[in-house]
Structures are given as structure tokens and as C-alpha cells.
Amino acid sequence: xxxxxxxxxxxxxxxxxxxxxxxxxxxxxxxxxxxxxxxxxxxxxxxxxxxxxxxxxxxxxxxxxxxxxxxxxxxxxxxxxxxxxxxxxxxxxxxxxxxxxxxxxxxxxxxxx
Amino acid sequence: xxxxxxxxxxxxxxxxxxxxxxxxxxxxxxxxxxxxxxxxxxxxxxxxxxxxxxxxxxxxxxxxxxxxxxxxxxxxxxxxxxxxxxxxxxxxxxxxxxxxxxxxxxxxxxxxxxx
Numbered sequence: 001x002x003x004x005x006x007x008x009x010x011x012x013x014x015x016x017x018x019x020x021x022x023x024x025x026x027x028x029x030x031x032x033x034x035x036x037x038x039x040x041x042x043x044x045x046x047x048x049x050x051x052x053x054x055x056x057x058x059x060x061x062x063x064x065x066x067x068x069x070x071x072x073x074x075x076x077x078x079x080x081x082x083x084x085x086x087x088x089x090x091x092x093x094x095x096x097x098x099x100x101x102x103x104x105x106x107x108x109x110x111x112x113x
Numbered sequence: 114x115x116x117x118x119x120x121x122x123x124x125x126x127x128x129x130x131x132x133x134x135x136x137x138x139x140x141x142x143x144x145x146x147x148x149x150x151x152x153x154x155x156x157x158x159x160x161x162x163x164x165x166x167x168x169x170x171x172x173x174x175x176x177x178x179x180x181x182x183x184x185x186x187x188x189x190x191x192x193x194x195x196x197x198x199x200x201x202x203x204x205x206x207x208x209x210x211x212x213x214x215x216x217x218x219x220x221x222x223x224x225x226x227x228x
Contacts, residue, residue: 101160102216105157
């Protein structure tokens with residue numbers, strides 16, 4: 001069974017630009033969650049999508065948004081990039097059942113200059 | 114509020130030594146779940162174990178074992194006879210009974226196993 005796939009692996013953007021990250025979950029998984037990982041703040045939850053609906057949301061500004069498609073693939077968008085948005089963005093999928101384990105992808109390394 | 118504390122930032126051991134990674138959590142939920150994940154240099158978080166708050170039985174899986182103690186709000190992870198391939202960052206995480214997809218992570222412990 002293929003794992004969680006995130007594209008691209010690396011991105012370099014300039015302040016003020018916007019970026020879209022993609023995540024393909026494990027086949028059969030209906031829940032996709034997004035996390036931001038930085039050296040200072042560690043791993044922080046962004047949001048979770050289940051059956052194309054946002055089911056849970058973390059404490060991030062509205063510049064961070066996401067969506068999920070009917071095939072469970074998900075995208076995350078960050079608008080008006082700031083230097084502090086430089087991070088590893090991790091996507092995780094699960095069956096969506098309460099507290100089922102999350103299975104993570106390799107992440108997208110975003111650098112904002 | 115929920116919180117996970119991994120007080121050990123970095124641990125360095127020599128191969129074949131046993132090592133214990135500490136995890137202390139805070140939650141007001143009576144039902145909650147605890148997890149351990151491993152993050153090798155490739156970046157992917159690898160799921161190791163899940164434990165619910167009603168199951169205090171310790172678990173052993175090969176060289177890995179976990180000690181869950183509600184009385185001290187701890188969920189410690191021991192690697193027996195460590196190997197170089199165990200070198201990674203290890204995260205302890207917590208979620209409540211109603212939080213799907215949302216894990217509260219500790220800051221992680223970087224384990225270096227030297228040959």
C-alpha cells in the first residue's frame with residue numbers, strides 16, 4: 001500500500017507570494033490533517049479535513065487555508081507569505097475514526113526569502 | 114488545556130545501551146490517547162504506538178517498550194540494546210476523545226546512538 005505522498009518536496013518563495021501544497025492520502029483514508037513544524041514552535045496542528053469538510057482547526061491566521069477533494073486528496077494554501085512561514089509542512093492521513101493513528105508523509109520544506 | 118512535555122532535548126548513547134525517553138502530559142479529559150512517533154532524517158513521522166487512557170498495561174514490541182502510568186501522567190518509552198538505526202527525533206503526542214486528526218506534540222527528544 002502506498003504511503004502518504006506530498007508534493008513538492010521543496011519550495012522556495014518570496015515574501016508576499018502565495019503557495020499551494022498537495023497531499024495524497026493512503027488509499028481508503030478519508031481524513032487528512034496538516035501540521036507545521038519549525039525549530040522554535042515544534043509541531044503545530046493546522047487543520048483536518050474529512051469527506052471534503054473541515055472538521056477541526058488549529059490557531060493559525062486566515063492566510064492558511066485548505067481543501068479536500070472527493071478523492072480525499074488535499075491541498076493547503078498559504079497566501080501573502082511571511083518569513084516566519086518557512087517550515088516543514090507535514091500532511092497526515094487516517095481512516096477518520098476517532099483517534100485512529102495518523103500516517104505522515106515526508107513533508108514539504110517551504111523556504112520564504 | 115492539553116500539554117505534552119519531553120524534558121530531554123537530546124540524548125546520546127553508545128550502541129547496545131538501553132535508553133528511556135520521558136514523556137509527561139497534562140489533560141483534563143478523562144478519555145484521551147497517547148502516541149509515540151519517530152522522525153528519522155528523511156522527515157516522515159513514523160507511528161510507533163497508541164495507548165488509550167483506560168489501558169495502563171505496559172507494552173513490549175521487540176526492543177521497544179512503553180510504560181504508561183496515569184498516577185504520574187507519564188508515558189515513557191524505552192529502547193533496549195539501542196542500535197545506530199534508532200537515531201532519530203522521537204515525539205510523544207496526546208489527543209482528547211473528541212479531537213480527530215489533532216495531536217498535541219511534545220518538543221521531541223533527539224536520540225543519537227553512536228557505534
